[in-house]
Structures are given as structure tokens and as C-alpha cells.
Amino acid sequence: MIGKKQFNAEAIAKRTLFLFAITGALILFLIVVFIFKEGLPIFNQINPVDFMLGGEWSPSKDVYGALPFIAATILITAGALMIAVPLGISCSVFLAEIAPKWARELVRPAIELLAGIPSIVYGLFALVVIVNTIEVSFDVPTGESILAGSLILAIMILPIIISISQDSIEAVPRAYKEGSYAMGATDTQTITRIVIPTATPGIVAGIILGMGRAIGETMAVVLVLGNVEKIPTNLLDQGEALTSVILLEMGEAAVGSPHYNALFALSMILFMIVFSLSSISNHIIAKRGLRPG
Amino acid sequence: MSMEKIIVRELNLWYGEKQALEDVNMQIRENRVTALIGPSGCGKSTFIRCLNRMNDRIEGVRITGKVEIDGKNIYDKDVDVVALRKRIGMLFQKPNPFPMSIYDNVAYGPRIHGTGDKKKLREIVEDGIRGAALWDEVSDRLETNALDLSGGQQQRLCIARTLAVKPEIILFDEPCSALDPIATGKIEELIHDLKREYTIVIVTHNMQQAARVSDYTGYFLLGEMIEFGKTKKLFENPHKKETEDYITGRFG
Numbered sequence: 001m002i003g004k005k006q007f008n009a010e011a012i013a014k015r016t017l018f019l020f021a022i023t024g025a026l027i028l029f030l031i032v033v034f035i036f037k038e039g040l041p042i043f044n045q046i047n048p049v050d051f052m053l054g055g056e057w058s059p060s061k062d063v064y065g066a067l068p069f070i071a072a073t074i075l076i077t078a079g080a081l082m083i084a085v086p087l088g089i090s091c092s093v094f095l096a097e098i099a100p101k102w103a104r105e106l107v108r109p110a111i112e113l114l115a116g117i118p119s120i121v122y123g124l125f126a127l128v129v130i131v132n133t134i135e136v137s138f139d140v141p142t143g144e145s146i147l148a149g150s151l152i153l154a155i156m157i158l159p160i161i162i163s164i165s166q167d168s169i170e171a172v173p174r175a176y177k178e179g180s181y182a183m184g185a186t187d188t189q190t191i192t193r194i195v196i197p198t199a200t201p202g203i204v205a206g207i208i209l210g211m212g213r214a215i216g217e218t219m220a221v222v223l224v225l226g227n228v229e230k231i232p233t234n235l236l237d238q239g240e241a242l243t244s245v246i247l248l249e250m251g252e253a254a255v256g257s258p259h260y261n262a263l264f265a266l267s268m269i270l271f272m273i274v275f276s277l278s279s280i281s282n283h284i285i286a287k288r289g290l291r292p293g
Numbered sequence: 294m295s296m297e298k299i300i301v302r303e304l305n306l307w308y309g310e311k312q313a314l315e316d317v318n319m320q321i322r323e324n325r326v327t328a329l330i331g332p333s334g335c336g337k338s339t340f341i342r343c344l345n346r347m348n349d350r351i352e353g354v355r356i357t358g359k360v361e362i363d364g365k366n367i368y369d370k371d372v373d374v375v376a377l378r379k380r381i382g383m384l385f386q387k388p389n390p391f392p393m394s395i396y397d398n399v400a401y402g403p404r405i406h407g408t409g410d411k412k413k414l415r416e417i418v419e420d421g422i423r424g425a426a427l428w429d430e431v432s433d434r435l436e437t438n439a440l441d442l443s444g445g446q447q448q449r450l451c452i453a454r455t456l457a458v459k460p461e462i463i464l465f466d467e468p469c470s471a472l473d474p475i476a477t478g479k480i481e482e483l484i485h486d487l488k489r490e491y492t493i494v495i496v497t498h499n500m501q502q503a504a505r506v507s508d509y510t511g512y513f514l515l516g517e518m519i520e521f522g523k524t525k526k527l528f529e530n531p532h533k534k535e536t537e538d539y540i541t542g543r544f545g
């Protein structure tokens with residue numbers, strides 16, 4: 001009869017865990033329902049395509065075109081990735097494969113600390129250092145710009161990319177590396193032909209996670225972009241990110257008004273981008289394939 | 294009578310403070326199979342990894358003494374370790390094919406050593422796989438992932454990969470310990486064939502295996518080489534009491 005009792009205890013534990021898991025999924029579901037419920041009504045007065053591609057955003061005139069914000073978000077994210085990806089991968093290869101132990105032990109906690117700094121602190125740093133530097137070096141009236149946003153986002157996502165890439169590089173089995181060295185491969189050959197390709201799914205997952213962070217980042221970005229509702233065409237142009245509009249305008253939008261609905265529709269866009277990014281990254285991690293040499 | 298390919302003189306190795314090899318002397322003959330036996334932890338792997346300087350990669354290792362290959366000490370300052378490892382292939386306890394196609398696994402060595410020509414590469418790959426007695430089993434699926442092969446096939450693939458680099462010496466560190474008896478039999482047969490062209494050193498836990506495949510055997514105990522000689526002689530008529538205890542199974 002002991003067997004039966006144990007079985008019951010296990011069944012209860014299983015059910016409890018299942019309940020927790022379901023709760024997580026349920027919360028996600030509720031968030032989606034809530035955002036969409038508040039956001040979708042805007043499409044009664046403007047069709048989704050015009051909303052996404054419209055170049056003008058003037059709540060006072062009841063005109064809602066999200067393109068300036070989508071463009072600014074894409075530009076700062078792309079800029080951040082262009083800086084952070086090569087830098088992050090090189091750093092992680094260096095830390096995982098080349099750096100002596102003491103350097104690794106020094107840098108690793110520093111990087112983890114960087115990842116934990118509140119984003120408003122990054123924003124203040126960017127405002128004081130990056131924005132001023134851009135003003136001085138490009139001789140422009142204000143350093144608040146797409147470039148400033150890209151730079152601060154690059155700094156913010158660097159720790160994510162480095163730590164996830166480093167983990168996946170360190171997870172490459174020692175046996176692969178030994179097999180390569182035993183055939184007379186150099187360090188460089190082993191790193192570029194065995195280590196990095198094997199770690200690629202993890203590295204890509206890290207990049208995508210960083211990208212999601214960049215797209216969703218609010219506090220640091222709102223401080224350095226200048227927040228001008230105009231499509232940026234130049235790195236030194238000012239702009240306003242999707243997150244910034246929501247943050248800055250939600251307070252003044254009357255609940256249930258079209259303006260309010262439009263801001264929720266912007267958050268729908270954010271949600272869908274981040275959701276697809278994380279699905280892609282999960283898919284890559286699940287596949288764990290190696291690209292053919 | 295064949296020549297000495299490798300001569301080991303007064304080899305000592307320390308992992309940090311701990312001495313793992315003590316005054317090892319050995320002569321390994323060309324085109325012969327030399328087996329290294331001894332209880333776990335006695336330094337067999339450590340020793341065999343000295344022969345292609347794989348221990349260089351471990352932090353805190355200190356080595357004294359000489360390992361001469363064709364008369365040249367491989368621990369001399371002017372030795373190019375990468376070129377050395379190209380001459381000395383190594384197989385590991387657990388088959389370790391790379392996570393890529395069968396073809397790319399075997400082509401890996403020639404590619405890093407500069408074979409760019411597609412046709413030439415294909416020939417080398419095929420020769421390697423045939424040399425490892427694997428061709429009949431994989432010729433129709435060279436593009437599939439090597440990790441889908443069975444353990445025994447993976448180990449032979451690793452041999453093929455090593456042959457494709459055209460080494461002179463092949464080191465086997467317990468190549469069969471993860472394999473079943475049938476797969477083991479195939480590897481042993483292969484080793485027997487390979488010695489015509491290569492000098493072979495094999496570490497094994499399995500004394501029957503040493504007796505079956507090797508011409509010479511060395512018995513290690515606690516980092517020292519206790520006895521070395523013709524395999525038949527060592528097994529039938531060992532000089533040292535320690536050796537006799539070990540091979541008759543009366544060991545500790």
C-alpha cells in the first residue's frame with residue numbers, strides 16, 4: 001500500500017506544478033487579451049496599414065501614423081546590433097577560449113553587474129557622456145540623436161550577448177576541441193571552424209534576446225533620442241521610439257479615447273515583435289543544428 | 294627487425310605539485326603496435342598525451358626528459374607543435390566526431406592543412422573512410438550528420454578522419470572502452486591492418502585486447518613503467534612480480 005500512497009503524493013506534486021505552469025501561461029494570455037482589447041478599437045477609425053505606415057502622428061488632429069516611431073525603433077536597434085554583435089562575439093570568444101583564468105574571473109562578475117544596472121542609470125550616463133560627446137565631435141546643436149540611442153543600447157545589450165555567447169562557447173564539448181587540435185589544427189582554426197559553429201545556436205539566441213531588450217528598452221532611450229515625432233533619415237537626427245511615445249503620452253490620453261487606443265496599438269506592435277523574436281530564438285535553441293561546413 | 298620510431302628518455306610529468314610520470318624510458322618501434330596497460334590512474338593517458346604534446350594544453354603541467362621521434366626531441370624549443378600533431382594522429386576513449394556531416398568530418402583535416410581542390414579532397418576523404426573500413430556502411434550517406442552513426446561507426450569515422458591527415462603515428466587512448474564486443478572486434482582488426490603503414494600506440498584496460506593486437510606491451514604502475522617487452526613474453530613470462538600480479542588478476 002506504500003506504493004499507492006507515494007503515487008498519490010507524486011500525483012499531487014505533479015498537479016501543483018502543472019497549475020503553476022498554467023498560471024504562467026494564463027498571465028501571458030491575459031496580458032495579450034488586455035492589450036488587444038484596448039488597442040484594437042483604433043482600427044475602427046483607421047486601417048492597420050495606414051496606422052503602421054502613416055508618417056504623421058498628431059493626436060490633437062486625431063491623426064495616428066506610427067511610422068516615425070517604428071522607424072526610430074528599428075534604426076536604434078539595428079545600430080545597436082551593428083555595434084554590439086561583433087564586439088560581443090569577439091569578447092565572448094576571448095573570454096571563453098583565450099583569456100587567462102584570472103581575467104575571466106575578473107570580467108565575468110563585472111559583466112553580470114552591467115546587466116543588472118537599472119536602465120535609467122544607463123540613460124543618465126548616456127545623457128551626460130554620449131550626448132555631449134556627439135555634440136562636441138560632430139558640432140551639432142544637440143547630441144540627442146539616433147546615434148546616441150544606438151550607442152547606449154549597444155552598451156546595454158552587450159552584457160546579454162557576451163554572457164549568453166560565452167556560456168554557449170564554454171558548453172562546446174572539450175572532446176571536439178581536442179579532436180581538432182589532435183589533427184594539427186591551430187587555435188584560430190579550432191575556434192573558427194569548430195567552436196563558433198557549434199556554439200552558433202546559442203550565440204544567435206543571445207543576439208535575439210539582446211535585440212528584444214533593445215526594442216523594448218524605454219527609460220534610457222527616452223532620455224537621449226530628443227523625442228521628435230519625425231521620421232529619422234540620418235544618424236544624427238532626433239527621433240522618438242515606440243516605447244517613448246507610450247511612456248510620454250499615456251498620462252495625457254483620456255482612458256477610452258482614440259489617442260489611448262492608438263497608444264495601446266503601439267504596444268501591440270511591440271508585443272508582436274518581441275514575441276516573434278523570442279519564438280525564433282526558442283526555435284533555434286530547440287533545433288541546435290550546425291550549419292553545414 | 295624494425296627501427297625505433299619513438300624513443301622516450303627519462304620522461305617526468307607533474308600536474309602542479311603531483312608527479313604523474315616518473316622516469317619513463319621506452320622505445321616504440323616503427324610499424325608495430327605497442328600497448329600500454331596498467332590500473333586506472335597509473336598515468337597511461339598522461340603518457341600517451343605526451344607523445345603528441347596534448348598535455349601542453351593543460352594548465353600547470355611541467356614536463357622533463359625527452360621524447361624523440363625520428364631522432365628529434367619533440368620538446369625542443371624549435372618544434373612546431375601544430376606540424377607535430379599533424380604527423381601524430383590521436384583517437385580518444387569516447388568517439389568524438391564533430392557535429393557536422395560524415396564528409397566534412399573526414400575533410401576537416403585536409404581542409405585545415407590546405408587541400409582546396411574539390412576532386413582531390415573527395416579522393417582523400419574516400420581513401421580515409423575506406424582505410425577505416427567504413428566505406429560500405431556510409432558511402433551512400435556522406436552528407437548525413439556524423440552524430441547519427443552508431444558508437445562503433447563513430448569511432449571508425451574518427452579513425453578515417455585521422456587517416457585523412459596522413460599521419461605517421463597513431464595514438465589510441467582506450468578506443469574501445471565505449472564499444473560493444475562486435476564493434477571492438479572491428480576496431481582491433483583495423484588496428485592490425487593499419488600497422489603495415491603506421492606506428493601504433495594503444496592504451497587499453499583490456500589485457501586480452503593488448504594480447505590480441507599488440508607486438509610490444511608496457512606495464513605502468515603509479516606513473517612508472519614497470520616492465521616493457523614483447524607482448525607474448527610479457528604475458529607468458531613476466532620478469533617482474535608486479536606485472537605478473539596484474540596480468541594474472543591478482544592485482545590489489
Ligand SMILES: Nc1ncnc2c1ncn2[C@@H]1O[C@H](COP(=O)(O)OP(=O)(O)OP(=O)(O)O)[C@@H](O)[C@H]1O
Pocket residue numbers: 308311313331332333334335336337338339340351498
Ligand atoms: N588534468 C589533470 N590535472 C591533475 N591531475 C591529473 C590530470 N589528469 C590526470 N591526472 C592525474 O594523473 C594520474 C594519471 O592519470 P591518467 O589519466 O594518465 O591515468 P590513466 O592510466 O589513463 O587512467 P585510466 O585508465 O583511468 O584512464 C591520476 O592520478 C590522475 O588523477
Ligand SMILES: [Mg+2]
Pocket residue numbers: 337338339466467
Ligand atoms: Mg586514461
